[in-house]
Amino acid sequence: MSVIELADQVWNGAGDANGIAGFNVTGGGVHEVAEGVGWRPGFGNVIPLRDGGELALFDTGNPTDAAKLHADVRAWSDEPLTRAVYSHGHIDHVFGVGPFDAEADAAGRARPTVFAHESVVDRFRRYVLTNGYNAVINQRQFRQPGLTWPAEYRHPDVTYRDSLTVNHGGLTLELFHAKGETDDATVCWIPERKVVCTGDLFIWVAPNAGNPQKVQRYPVEWAYALRRMAALGAEVMLPSHGVPIFGADRIRQALTETAEWLESLIEQTLEMLNAGARLDEIVHTVRAPAHLADRPYLQPRYDEPEFIVRNLWRRYGGWYDGNPANLKPAPDATVAAAVAGLAGGPGKLADAATAAVAGGDLRLAGHLAEMAVLAAPGDVGVHRVHAEVFGTRAKAEESLMARGIFTWAATESRRIADPTG
Structure with a gap:
């Protein structure tokens, strides 16, 4: 050819x-x-x-x-x-x-x-x-x-x-x-x-x-x-x-x-930023232009629109995301332990993560699984769930960046869950 x-x-x-x-x-x-x-x-x-x-x-x-x-x-x-x-x-x-x-x-x-x-x-x-x-x-x-x-x-x-x-x-x-x-x-x-x-x-x-x-x-x-x-x-x-x-x-x-x-993402992001929206709202609202979705040179196989939105926020809005709890946050592990205590233990969080996967909410499943391992970093069963959740997330992603990060997270938990592997 x-x-x-x-x-x-x-x-x-x-x-x-x-x-x-x-x-x-x-x-x-x-x-x-x-x-x-x-x-x-x-x-x-x-x-x-x-x-x-x-x-x-x-x-x-x-x-x-x-x-x-x-x-x-x-x-x-x-x-x-x-x-x-x-x-x-x-x-x-x-x-x-x-x-x-x-x-x-x-x-x-x-x-x-x-x-x-x-x-x-x-x-x-x-x-x-x-x-x-x-x-x-x-x-x-x-x-x-x-x-x-x-x-x-x-x-x-x-x-x-x-x-x-x-x-x-x-x-x-x-x-x-x-x-x-x-x-x-x-x-x-x-x-x-x-x-x-x-x-x-x-x-x-x-x-x-x-x-x-x-x-x-x-x-x-x-x-x-x-x-x-x-x-x-x-x-x-x-x-x-x-x-x-x-x-x-x-x-x-x-x-x-x-x-x-690119200009569409920029305009949408800046319009919401200028209106005082939080980063979380912007990330979950801005979308790439639908009429260009079929172009072979605009497929999100490496990077993706929501990451670009975050980068625009970093460029023009700084690192504070608008959530006051995140300005001076508690350590992630402290928050995870508190939530696990309210849920009835890290195993309950892991169960909830599995249920979220079954219900098709992989984003929520990721939060729950990560909190479970932070609350119980040595728990083999929790790490098995964590590996399954992020392995599933990786398979569902198109961009290389998301697949790479999720696969790495799953691999780290598999090493703990099965060290002889």
Whole structure:
């Protein structure tokens, strides 16, 4: 299957729109999608560019893939890599330069110049400061016990603040800063080829604008960036996750509808926030626009609308959620013990959680099961119920983030309930 055939299939909802389809293109490796413009699918796509006897990369892949990326790019071009651009500082985009640096050293030529937004440097510093935390949350999110987090990074050689033009042979790489999933994003517009490289500002799923375990996201600025890209008139769009989109009309539709989807959540949330509503009410009221629910690029398979609502609250309303009991709360375990005492013991709470699952109220079941284990952390029977409740919750969820957290909670209780496991 060609890249164009795959892209058409995904656009029409017949393919795997979350981007995994990109691994299944016949032949693998780098695929030329415009003159001198390649597309190399992976967990973090890489866009090789060749012109004037030189090679450049937009994004550079993840830590486990650097050697294979180097081999794939070299099968497509033997020209020296002189430039690379990080779309942002997430680790699945910044770890493929090493083999090219080593290649340059061995040949006695200058290493490639890496370009990025200035905030990428701050991100790398934060990753070093919070190395353990990032390992834990990514183990939980991706359900990979033992996953480690890098402590060393290939820093950019050249940084910019608002925009930067990089000439590469006869190609012009017009870089401009945007905020969205991150505060350090770079978009690359190549006018000679009418190609736009979006990084993670478009990823073939609903925007990752609310991740519950990560730092601030920027939905308002993200919508602006999408509309800015839509106005470029691109004929090929190359996201850093998922398949390309070909055709100006499709590109414009995908970008403007994603902006509209975000803007709807923003407007609803801010209207309720400005009216004095509590976070709890807003989370359970705001809904994504129904007329866009069938779009393959707006499915909540990674993030989801209620998480974006919470992120908007954090951005504009602070951490206080409007419930005075939560301003200076008692410890969770103290509250759980009190409720368990009123209910007749932790076992009664666990029974109520099981009944809530049977009645289809998985959200309530989660509260009851969690209070039961907090009130009786060594009770094997309570942990069995906790594992069942959150295992059931995980199966009912579409977003990877919710599934990851609920599965992790279930797994922790199973270890206690059955340590020989």
